[in-house]
Amino acid sequence: MKVEGQVRIPSGCTIAAVISKEGKRMSGDIIYNAMKPMHDRSNGLGGGFSGYGIYPEYKDFYALHLFYDSRATRKKCEEFLKDRFEIVKSEKIPTRTIPEIKDEPIIWRYFVAPFKSLLARCNLMKKNSSLERS
Secondary structure (H helix, E strand, O other), X not given: OOOEOOEOOOOOOOOOOOOOOOOOOOOOHXXXXXXXXXXXXXXXXOOOOOOOOOOHHHOOOEEEEEEEOOHHHHHHHHHHHHHHEEEEEEEEOOOOOXXXXXXXXXXXXXXXXXXXXXXXXXXXXXXXXXXXXO
């Protein structure tokens, strides 16, 4: 099967959004039903979701969900990430096996903090910091 980039997939993506202006938790049924038409999209992988506030224990970090076609690609990307971010947590995203999907990608989740913001948060970028005095 040709992948995105090797073939134009004109109906490959869509966007839907739901938000609680009151900041209250809600069922995922609304967004799930909005994404149902994407089940049979042209690349065969189905629809995807994006969310805000779904990882409250990692609220101070960026959540990156990446799809890889091989372990080698994953390792190369992780080298790139490690040069630019502190990786707080890294793990495979649990998925359900669907027999119709062949050669499924490796789906990985990272929680990261940019080095600069991490240093600023620890007051290490300020002049006369404890590092400069030692």
